[in-house]
Amino acid sequence: MDFLNAVVALTNFVLIPATAYGAQLALGALGVTLIYGILRFSNFAHGDTMAFGTALVILITWAMQDRGIQLGPLPTALLALPFGIVLTAGFVLATDRAVYRFYRKQKAAPVILVIVSMGVMFIMNGLTRFIIGVGDIRFDDGERFLVTAGGFKRATGLAEGLAFRSTQALTIVTAVIVVALLFWFLNRTRTGKSMRAFSDNEDLALLSGINPERVVTVTWIIAAGLATIAGTLYGLDKSFKAFNYFQLLLPIFASAIVGGLGNPLGAIAGGFLIAYSEVGFTYAWKKVASYILPESLAPDGLVQLLSTDYKFAVSFAILIVVLLFKPTGLFKGKAV
């Protein structure tokens, strides 16, 4: 019984939240890694693209709710998501036309493009705050829980409760669908293959008649879509606050780099690795430990390795260790 309680506690406080968080990071990191693979620079504006896209989704959600449009047990934001993606993609493409294309034509060095993307980041940063404000916004509606802690306790008779929020389930299901679609697109379609070819060997792609502007356009659209989906899922799961999305940039970059920049599979693995480590290090293990360990060994303290305030240190530490020992990432990525 104690062992089961330990497993339930672990699932409730670590596995489920970390899996949902990992899925969100993975989606974010996929966008970063695609941009790196095709456009060959680290896009610092990705976190704020997520915030911008989510802000649009929230506005559309509100507009829908005002008109009484709802999705039953599912959050209305899901209905607003496609519109948000289209608008964000439009904005990102306009940014590309107005800013990035100029530097691309000049064949600017990647480091210059990184700085350019920081400029874009600050502008999007301000724009998002201007549109929707700096406060904390909750925009989830519909059914709150798939499994409630109380219901679980009554059903199983265990002392520990297990809560499974619908937004967590939604995050995981959506991430699986999106990743499956993305991989199908990259591996099976003509356009997807041409993107991989362009990422592999730009000169040879040109010699084969692949149109670079088209590849770049499709890449931005996909990256905008991934950013909006990741941002909306994160906002539904936790809450929307522009500053948090800016901070998300670090774990997202850590995920992409740990997995191997430019490698989509690596971005997913990296996302989950970072998420599990972050949650694992900042969780107070006292409860789980006291279930498993004999009474005499039960810990007095919280057994929390790191205060949650320091959670970003985990991403940093993993990043440094990976860069020191395997600079191209766990999966074979491009050299940084």
Added chain:
Amino acid sequence: MAEPFLIGAHMTGGYGAANILEDCTLSVEKGQIAVIVGPNGAGKSTAMKAVFGMLGLRGGHVKLDGEDISHLSPQDRVARGMAFVPQTNNVFPSMSVEENLEMGAFLRRDDISGTMRQVFELFPILKDKRRQAAGELSGGQRQQVAVGRALMTRPKLLMLDEPTAGVSPIVMDELFDRIIEVARAGITILMVEQNARQALAIADKGYVLVQGTNKYTDTGEALLADPEVRRTFLGG
């Protein structure tokens, strides 16, 4: 005499201010093999790039099948039936052999399975390895993928920049045999080669470039027999 199928006439140009090519002329007749040889730094690869439009010309012109293509981009030249196999980085390493060939045929909207079958007949080893990533293949196999990729556009002119660089002598012989086979199928070939002796032996026409300009031009056979060429470029 009718105009040759491909002619790069009096080509002059370079990367910076200095000219690497000085009044260099290359031509090849339909279905024949032309080989460019010469010492290191003679501008052999540069001449290829000039013909393919990867180098701006300050003088001279390039004509394909009687049409002046000097102003066309490399991509447009691909659409006109030219194909180029670069010396290095000539495959998509993370993509499978089959996908490499598909990318070669990117501009084609018709059924490519027939052409792919022909490439597999020419290079049977590629058929066995078609699901494998091109980056994991040996040097010789990778060159076969590179040539195969270029053939997928069904080009009229195939340009090869040192196709046998870095492959073993046995594989080299085999590659030369395949190249002759391609030429017999009616595809015109222009190639740069380090292995001058072997390359001239299969060449209908040979060019010896020195310092970006034509030093000797003759049939491959005649160049091999020329005591001056033998002494200076073929090592006796």
